[in-house]
Structure formats: C-alpha cells, structure tokens
Amino acid sequence: MSSLRIKICGIRDPRTGYAAALAGADAIGMVLAPSRRQVTPEQAREICQALPPMVTRVGVFVNTPAEEVRQIAHFCGLDIVQLHGQESPDYCRNLGLRCIKALPARDRHTLEQARLYPVSAILVDAFVKGQTGGTGCTFNWHLLDDLDLKLPLILAGGLTPDNVGRAVALVRPFAVDVSSGVEVNGQKDIHLITAFIKRAREVCTYAAGY
Numbered sequence: 134m135s136s137l138r139i140k141i142c143g144i145r146d147p148r149t150g151y152a153a154a155l156a157g158a159d160a161i162g163m164v165l166a167p168s169r170r171q172v173t174p175e176q177a178r179e180i181c182q183a184l185p186p187m188v189t190r191v192g193v194f195v196n197t198p199a200e201e202v203r204q205i206a207h208f209c210g211l212d213i214v215q216l217h218g219q220e221s222p223d224y225c226r227n228l229g230l231r232c233i234k235a236l237p238a239r240d241r242h243t244l245e246q247a248r249l250y251p252v253s254a255i256l257v258d259a260f261v262k263g264q265t266g267g268t269g270c271t272f273n274w275h276l277l278d279d280l281d282l283k284l285p286l287i288l289a290g291g292l293t294p295d296n297v298g299r300a301v302a303l304v305r306p307f308a309v310d311v312s313s314g315v316e317v318n319g320q321k322d323i324h325l326i327t328a329f330i331k332r333a334r335e336v337c338t339y340a341a342g343y
C-alpha cells in the first residue's frame with residue numbers, strides 16, 4: 134500500500150461518492166461554487182453522510198464569504214475546505230477551518246505565493262484564463278521542479294488514468310486530485326475512477342519516496 138493520497142473531485146451524488154471511496158479514494162470533493170458540477174449544501178450533506186469512515190470530505194469554494202463557508206462546512210460535516218479563488222492568506226488564517234489553497238500553475242512567481250498561506254496543503258492546478266478549476270487541462274509539471282513549498286503538495290489539472298503514473302513519478306506529490314479525467318460525457322465513471330486509483334498506486338510501488 135502506498136502513502137500517496139488520492140482525491141476524486143466533483144462528486145454529485147451519494148452512490149458515486151460511496152463507490153469511489155470503496156474503490157480506494159482517500160478524499161471526496163464536492164463543488165459548492167458555480168460550475169457544471171455544483172451541488173447544493175443539502176446534496177453535499179447527503180454525500181458526506183453516505184461516505185464510509187476514514188474518508189476525507191472536502192468542500193470546494195471560490196471567493197465565498199467566510200461566514201457562508203463556515204456555515205456550509207458545519208451543515209455538511211466537511212473535514213476540510215478547498216479554496217479555488219483569490220482568497221488571501223488572511224482569509225485562510227481567520228476562517229477557523231482546515232484549508233487547502235489551490236494555486237494556478239501560471240508561473241513560478243504564482244507558485245511561490247504558497248509560502249504565505251497558513252494552510253494544511255497547497256493544490257496546484259492548471260491555469261486556464263477565466264476558469265477556476267475542473268478544466269481537464271494539464272500544465273508543465275516541470276514548473277514544480279525544486280519548488281520547496283514547505284507544505285504537502287496536491288497535484289491536479291488534467292490528470293487521467295493514462296498520465297497519472299508519469300505525473301506521480303515526476304512530481305512525487307503528497308496527493309493527486311482528479312475530476313474531468315474520470316468522467317464520461319460529463320458523468321463520473323466508476324471504471325475510470327478505479328483505473329485512476331490503480332495506476333496512481335502502481336507507480337508508487339517503484340517510485341522512491343512512497
């Protein structure tokens with residue numbers, strides 16, 4: 134068993150969340166921000182309640198007022214929130230919740246901002262103008278070369294069962310996150326989820342550091 138963590142994001146119903154957890158996902162993400170994958174707090178709560186224990190429940194937000202995030206997190210029973218907008222280090226500091234801050238892989242300068250954030254982990258996602266996440270686009274993973282984040286790194290952006298092995302071998306992240314790459318016609322596909330988890334874990338059996 135490897136220590137790589139795997140998060141499946143953009144879950145929209147309890148059955149798929151449960152199936153992903155049984156397939157070996159460590160964390161399940163629900164998008165509570167404008168997106169074709171957006172769920173209501175009530176739906177997110179149902180998904181959270183259906184998950185087995187030991188699976189991390191992640192709520193994804195984009196520039197949502199802090200009090201609203203706190204209320205939704207409490208209502209749903211989220212373990213951690215993932216912030217995909219322009220939330221500042223002070224916003225994260227004052228939120229009173231465990232946070233993952235997402236940063237776009239725009240350039241080295243953007244990624245170096247990670248050091249300013251008092252958060253549990255940094256998620257690095259593809260930079261796509263006008264979009265905040267879930268784009269299915271990859272980025273140049275070498276942008277992360279020798280980047281000493283001082284925080285656990287979650288790699289995201291266009292990962293698929295086909296490329297996750299290469300990504301993990303090159304970047305050696307703490308965790309990987311996927312949404313589009315495990316969908317067929319915009320719907321999560323349990324076969325792709327299972328294949329993604331298998332490929333991600335396989336590479337850890339020979340990649341040093343896991």
Ligand SMILES: O=C(O)c1ccccc1NCC(=O)[C@H](O)[C@H](O)COP(=O)(O)O
Nearest residue numbers: 142168266267268269290291311312313
């Ligand atoms: O997934 C969305 O629709 C989304 C919308 C707005 C902000 C964040 C969003 N997703 C966050 C995620 O954690 C995704 O898994 C991550 O961006 C990677 O997505 P993908 O490139 O599709 O695998």
